[in-house]
Amino acid sequence: MSKPGLPQGTRDFGSETVHKRQFIFQIIRKVFELSGFEPLETPAMENLETLLGKYGEEGDKLLFKILNNGLDHASKKDTALAEFEKILAGKNNKHITGRALRYDLTIPFARYVATHHNELAFPFKRYQIQPVWRADRPQKGRYREFFQCDADVVGSRSLLNEVELTQIYLDVFRQLNIEVEVHINHRKILAGLAMACGGADKLISITTAIDKLDKIGLDKVKMELAEKGLGVKEISIVQAYLAIQGTNEEKLEQLKRSFVYQSIQALASPDSNDKIDRSLEQGIQDIRYLLSFFPASENIVVDLSLARGLNYYTGIIFEIRARHISMGSIGGGGRYDDLTGLFGVPDIPGVGISFGVDRIYDVMEELKLFPATVQHSTEFLFFNLGLETVSTCFELLQQFRSAGIRSELYPEQTKFDRQFKYAEKKKIPFIIIIGTEELKTGIAKIKNLETGVQEECGLGELVLYAEKLNR
Amino acid sequence: MSKPGLPQGTRDFGSETVHKRQFIFQIIRKVFELSGFEPLETPAMENLETLLGKYGEEGDKLLFKILNNGLDHASKKDTALAEFEKILAGKNNKHITGRALRYDLTIPFARYVATHHNELAFPFKRYQIQPVWRADRPQKGRYREFFQCDADVVGSRSLLNEVELTQIYLDVFRQLNIEVEVHINHRKILAGLAMACGGADKLISITTAIDKLDKIGLDKVKMELAEKGLGVKEISIVQAYLAIQGTNEEKLEQLKRSFVYQSIQALASPDSNDKIDRSLEQGIQDIRYLLSFFPASENIVVDLSLARGLNYYTGIIFEIRARHISMGSIGGGGRYDDLTGLFGVPDIPGVGISFGVDRIYDVMEELKLFPATVQHSTEFLFFNLGLETVSTCFELLQQFRSAGIRSELYPEQTKFDRQFKYAEKKKIPFIIIIGTEELKTGIAKIKNLETGVQEECGLGELVLYAEKLNR
Numbered sequence: 001m002s003k004p005g006l007p008q009g010t011r012d013f014g015s016e017t018v019h020k021r022q023f024i025f026q027i028i029r030k031v032f033e034l035s036g037f038e039p040l041e042t043p044a045m046e047n048l049e050t051l052l053g054k055y056g057e058e059g060d061k062l063l064f065k066i067l068n069n070g071l072d073h074a075s076k077k078d079t080a081l082a083e084f085e086k087i088l089a090g091k092n093n094k095h096i097t098g099r100a101l102r103y104d105l106t107i108p109f110a111r112y113v114a115t116h117h118n119e120l121a122f123p124f125k126r127y128q129i130q131p132v133w134r135a136d137r138p139q140k141g142r143y144r145e146f147f148q149c150d151a152d153v154v155g156s157r158s159l160l161n162e163v164e165l166t167q168i169y170l171d172v173f174r175q176l177n178i179e180v181e182v183h184i185n186h187r188k189i190l191a192g193l194a195m196a197c198g199g200a201d202k203l204i205s206i207t208t209a210i211d212k213l214d215k216i217g218l219d220k221v222k223m224e225l226a227e228k229g230l231g232v233k234e235i236s237i238v239q240a241y242l243a244i245q246g247t248n249e250e251k252l253e254q255l256k257r258s259f260v261y262q263s264i265q266a267l268a269s270p271d272s273n274d275k276i277d278r279s280l281e282q283g284i285q286d287i288r289y290l291l292s293f294f295p296a297s298e299n300i301v302v303d304l305s306l307a308r309g310l311n312y313y314t315g316i317i318f319e320i321r322a323r324h325i326s327m328g329s330i331g332g333g334g335r336y337d338d339l340t341g342l343f344g345v346p347d348i349p350g351v352g353i354s355f356g357v358d359r360i361y362d363v364m365e366e367l368k369l370f371p372a373t374v375q376h377s378t379e380f381l382f383f384n385l386g387l388e389t390v391s392t393c394f395e396l397l398q399q400f401r402s403a404g405i406r407s408e409l410y411p412e413q414t415k416f417d418r419q420f421k422y423a424e425k426k427k428i429p430f431i432i433i434i435g436t437e438e439l440k441t442g443i444a445k446i447k448n449l450e451t452g453v454q455e456e457c458g459l460g461e462l463v464l465y466a467e468k469l470n471r
Numbered sequence: 472m473s474k475p476g477l478p479q480g481t482r483d484f485g486s487e488t489v490h491k492r493q494f495i496f497q498i499i500r501k502v503f504e505l506s507g508f509e510p511l512e513t514p515a516m517e518n519l520e521t522l523l524g525k526y527g528e529e530g531d532k533l534l535f536k537i538l539n540n541g542l543d544h545a546s547k548k549d550t551a552l553a554e555f556e557k558i559l560a561g562k563n564n565k566h567i568t569g570r571a572l573r574y575d576l577t578i579p580f581a582r583y584v585a586t587h588h589n590e591l592a593f594p595f596k597r598y599q600i601q602p603v604w605r606a607d608r609p610q611k612g613r614y615r616e617f618f619q620c621d622a623d624v625v626g627s628r629s630l631l632n633e634v635e636l637t638q639i640y641l642d643v644f645r646q647l648n649i650e651v652e653v654h655i656n657h658r659k660i661l662a663g664l665a666m667a668c669g670g671a672d673k674l675i676s677i678t679t680a681i682d683k684l685d686k687i688g689l690d691k692v693k694m695e696l697a698e699k700g701l702g703v704k705e706i707s708i709v710q711a712y713l714a715i716q717g718t719n720e721e722k723l724e725q726l727k728r729s730f731v732y733q734s735i736q737a738l739a740s741p742d743s744n745d746k747i748d749r750s751l752e753q754g755i756q757d758i759r760y761l762l763s764f765f766p767a768s769e770n771i772v773v774d775l776s777l778a779r780g781l782n783y784y785t786g787i788i789f790e791i792r793a794r795h796i797s798m799g800s801i802g803g804g805g806r807y808d809d810l811t812g813l814f815g816v817p818d819i820p821g822v823g824i825s826f827g828v829d830r831i832y833d834v835m836e837e838l839k840l841f842p843a844t845v846q847h848s849t850e851f852l853f854f855n856l857g858l859e860t861v862s863t864c865f866e867l868l869q870q871f872r873s874a875g876i877r878s879e880l881y882p883e884q885t886k887f888d889r890q891f892k893y894a895e896k897k898k899i900p901f902i903i904i905i906g907t908e909e910l911k912t913g914i915a916k917i918k919n920l921e922t923g924v925q926e927e928c929g930l931g932e933l934v935l936y937a938e939k940l941n942r
Binding site: 011084097161 | 506
């Protein structure tokens with residue numbers, strides 16, 4: 001049989017990668033827990049009805065559906081074929097496939113909250129770090145299996161939660177040593193813009209278009225807006241909006257002054273002007289409140305072009321960009337009004353953030369930000385010099401490990417050359433030689449494979465010696 | 472919409488359970504790494520051809536297969552229906568389902584080694600802690616999604632690897648505070664028994680039957696052996712074998728003396744006697760070698776009835792039983808001759824062990840072995856007394872967290888009663904009250920919710936105070 005491949009868009013993670021990924025996860029996990037977030041884990045598969053219709057038509061198509069077992073059972077065969085035809089017609093069918101792999105962590109979380117809301121302490125702060133699966137077309141940096149890292153507070157409308165989550169972003173990236181900008185905007189500001197452009201129903205057209213500003217440039221954004229039915233006047237409002245520059249406070253001030261008045265003059269109904277005003281005002285006020293907690297931070301950037309694709313956001317929205325590298329967003333989130341309504345439990349608003357671990361990994365690799373200590377492979381290799389000495393080595397090994405020193409005994413009595421090669425390949429820095437001669441004298445040899453220097457040490461002092469070397 | 476359920480046989484893990492499971496994983500992971508094992512992670516899904524035929528016919532049926540995406544694409548529809556009929560006929564079909572969820576960690580590991588064997592440092596020591604999925608009928612203690620925790624050394628025939636893995640079992644369970652017996656036997660002893668009972672082809676019948684001794688008792692084992700075609704004489708050999716009692720050494724001695732000679736007399740061909748002898752001798756010798764490394768341990772038990780279901784084992788086999796509780800095996804493993812032959816790479820023997828984390832969890836729960844410190848929820852809750860004091864609390868919060876103290880600020884300014892209830896429900900032991908009065912005097916109130924005792928502390932000393940309380 002030929003060597004088997006991996007499914008498209010999936011990856012094996014060897015030792016080095018696992019350690020580096022764990023380094024990222026551990027920092028995120030620690031900061032979440034210090035801030036009172038509790039871990040949640042949900043199963044990889046959910047009932048199909050839990051997931052369907054939650055991610056739009058596109059999302060439904062990207063679900064990995066699991067074939068029901070026992071379809072070849074005689075009693076089921078009869079109907080199965082007819083039911084399968086429904087799948088070919090693009091419909092979903094419980095008879096053939098009743099489960100799917102989770103597409104994100106938000107819907108499973110919503111399902112969990114809807115099921116347990118009577119037992120939970122609200123505001124409920126949960127974090128979740130698990131893989132998700134999407135049948136997306138694989139490409140550079142986009143995988144079919146990847147980890148999400150989410151923290152959400154639900155059951156509270158307080159802006160202090162946004163403050164808290166901003167602080168978490170800053171803490172995590174400071175500890176990861178990645179310089180970032182936390183871009184913030186507010187859905188109500190975008191809603192004000194949409195109203196100024198003819199109505200709230202323009203919101204999605206406008207956000208979808210300006211979300212691409214970075215990628216396609218202003219001219220193409222304007223073209224897209226025209227295609228979506230915005231007139232010359234409305235497009236000029238959007239353009240004026242996107243042209244707003246300055247410090248955070250200058251942007252907010254300018255937004256209030258020029259844009260609002262401009263749009264008010266451009267519109268007829270005083271009633272709608274009032275609504276625009278209130279929507280904008282609320283957005284600006286929320287952002288100012290958030291900023292007031294970080295007076296010294298230069299890392300928080302009011303970014304009026306930030307839109308976030310997802311429609312369920314209703315308040316402040318976040319996106320994280322790494323400095324010194326072009327990588328797109330490495331995190332994002334925002335406030336939503338209704339987590340669990342789709343599952344029959346209304347009135348649970350919340351706010352959440354997410355870390356894009358795969359991209360964070362890429363940033364850290366490219367900027368060489370992983371500390372050298374992240375690789376913890378074996379530190380000491382006891383050479384195997386045969387039966388007589390092996391039991392002594394084995395005893396010493398237990399002492400080493402009790403002292404927290406990663407160590408191995410080469411399992412085969414073989415040529416030095418092969419044992420050296422093993423140490424080299426595994427990047428083990430020190431080898432210890434105890435042969436019959438050393439057993440007699442009670443003095444072991446320790447060789448530093450990097451420098452080539454060889455030292456000696458009494459067997460009784462070997463652990464202490466290794467601990468010192470190890471520091 | 473009604474509240475959505477979970478797929479049969481799967482579970483959500485809330486905060487308490489996650490922390491307890493992490494406690495188990497972390498100890499296992501630490502011991503693995505101290506012993507030079509390197510982590511590996513493979514994708515949840517594998518190509519169907521990688522998994523099919525590796526777990527027997529029964530296993531194939533328990534695979535969770537993933538429906539290919541895009542079956543409703545016009546060009547594929549034509550053939551899809553015909554191909555689906557093959558699935559209904561009990562066959563597998565790449566056109567409909569080309570991938571499946573992994574069933575264990577061994578085959579993905581074998582795939583990985585077969586693919587990367589030119590780059591790896593042999594002997595290759597890897598560990599892997601990931602979930603697996605089986606469409607088994609769910610029942611108490613048996614789930615469709617559960618974690619496996621494996622460590623394997625491949626590319627070495629040395630028995631020191633068995634010694635090492637035994638030590639790992641002892642270390643992990645000592646650290647988990649679970650008293651266990653490591654049961655050991657040897658496939659070559661079982662092979663000797665089979666040969667003495669008429670031929671090596673009896674091995675599977677015999678091991679399958681005696682594997683059930685604990686569950687069904689001796690009489691039923693004998694009935695099963697008779698059904699499998701063993702004669703009266705052969706069954707009495709098995710019975711004599713199973714009757715062997717005593718210390719480890721007594722068992723091995725008795726095995727050699729009585730049983731071998733008995734079977735030699737019972738058989739005709741001197742040639743086969745010689746084979747039985749050598750097979751048994753090898754098994755006994757290997758076990759003695761292993762035991763010689765643990766002269767003082769009362770936790771290692773030679774268990775001649777131990778058989779292990781899987782056919783690929785060829786040497787020493789392990790199984791772990793917890794004392795003081797009836798739970799079945801909480802770990803197992805053994806030596807195999809050929810990991811990757813099925814993937815076209817021959818001659819990679821190895822030995823591996825596995826920890827049954829779900830059962831270990833159950834044992835620890837039932838025997839109350841989880842340390843109290845395993846629950847790390849929030850330690851301090853700052854009450855929210857409104858706008859004026861919130862920014863002071865937020866600053867203090869950052870100091871607390873920098874000092875590694877898990878702490879929260881209640882996000883809403885609401886009645887004390889509600890904030891108390893939140894602390895209670897989350898089992899937060901201390902609350903801190905800073906209102907306008909406390910802001911003026913610079914002295915916070917700290918209340919121990921367990922004792923009801925309230926103390927005071929200057930805002931500047933609050934972190935130190937909390938650190939002391941926390942110890």
